[in-house]
Amino acid sequence: MDQERTVLITGAAGGIARASVKLFTASGWRVIGVDRADFGEPFPSNGLFIQSTLSDPANLDAIYEKAHNFTTRLDAVVNSAAIQFAKPLLETSVEEWDLLMATNLRSVFLGAKLAYPLLKAAGGGAIVNISSVHAIATSTNIAAYAASKGGLLALTRAMAIEFAPDNIRVNTILPGAVDTPMLRAGLERGHLDGASMVERLDNLARKTVIGRIGKPEEIAHAIYFLADETQSSFMTGQALIVDGGATARLSTE
Numbered sequence: 001m002d003q004e005r006t007v008l009i010t011g012a013a014g015g016i017a018r019a020s021v022k023l024f025t026a027s028g029w030r031v032i033g034v035d036r037a038d039f040g041e042p043f044p045s046n047g048l049f050i051q052s053t054l055s056d057p058a059n060l061d062a063i064y065e066k067a068h069n070f071t072t073r074l075d076a077v078v079n080s081a082a083i084q085f086a087k088p089l090l091e092t093s094v095e096e097w098d099l100l101m102a103t104n105l106r107s108v109f110l111g112a113k114l115a116y117p118l119l120k121a122a123g124g125g126a127i128v129n130i131s132s133v134h135a136i137a138t139s140t141n142i143a144a145y146a147a148s149k150g151g152l153l154a155l156t157r158a159m160a161i162e163f164a165p166d167n168i169r170v171n172t173i174l175p176g177a178v179d180t181p182m183l184r185a186g187l188e189r190g191h192l193d194g195a196s197m198v199e200r201l202d203n204l205a206r207k208t209v210i211g212r213i214g215k216p217e218e219i220a221h222a223i224y225f226l227a228d229e230t231q232s233s234f235m236t237g238q239a240l241i242v243d244g245g246a247t248a249r250l251s252t253e
Helices: 015-026 057-070 094-121 143-166 181-189 197-205 216-227
Strands: 006-010 030-035 048-051 076-079 125-130 168-175 239-242
Touching: 006 015, 006 094, 015 030, 015 216, 030 057, 048 057, 057 094, 076 094, 076 216, 094 125, 094 143, 094 168, 125 143, 125 216, 143 168, 168 216, 216 239
Parallel strands: 006 030, 006 076, 030 048, 076 125, 125 168, 168 239
Antiparallel strands: none
C-alpha cells in the first residue's frame, strides 16, 4: 500500500487546497490533509485528516508523527496554509505580525525539516509552496501577508538548492485573484470600488487580462503539475504565476 503516491497538503479545508485534495485523490494519490478548521465533509477514505494549527512548532512535530504513522514515505508536500490580516501596516500589532509569519512562513521551514526524511525515503519527491502575486506586486493594507509571501519565494529557491542532491524538487505557485473565502474576506479592506461583494468581484475580474477571477480548481491543476514527477521533473526553484495575466499589465495602463 505504501507504494501508492502520498501527498501532505496543509490548509486542506481552504479553497485552493480543498480543490487540490479532490484532484490528487481523483488522480490515485493518498492525501494527508492538515487544517486548523474541520474539513466539513467526509475526507477521502484512503487518506488522513489532521485538525491542527501550524503556528506552534510542537503541533508540527505532532502532525508529522501522525503522518509517519500513516505512511513510511511522502511523494509530495503542498504548503497551502495561510492567514491574512487586511489592515494598515501602522495598525498591525507585533502579535499579529508574529502569528502571520509563524503560520505562513515559519511553518514551511519547520515542515520541510520534518518532511525531508519521508521525501528522501521515497527516493525523492516534490514540495510545492503556495506563495501569492503579492510577493511581487501588492496593494494597500496587506503588508504582513505580502512580506510572508515574498519570504516564501526566497525560501523556495534556497530549499531547491539544498534538497536537489536528494532528488527533492521545490517550486512555488503565485496565484492571483482566485475565488476563495480568503479572497472574499480580503475584499473588505477597501482597495476596490463596489458597494456589494458581487460588484467588488466584478471590478476585480476586469483588472485581469483574461477578464475573470480564477477558480480553485485551476490553481489545483498547477499544483498537481509541479508535484507530479512525470510532468515537471526538470523544474525546481521556480515561481509559477497563475493570475489570469494580472501582473502582465502595467499598473499605469
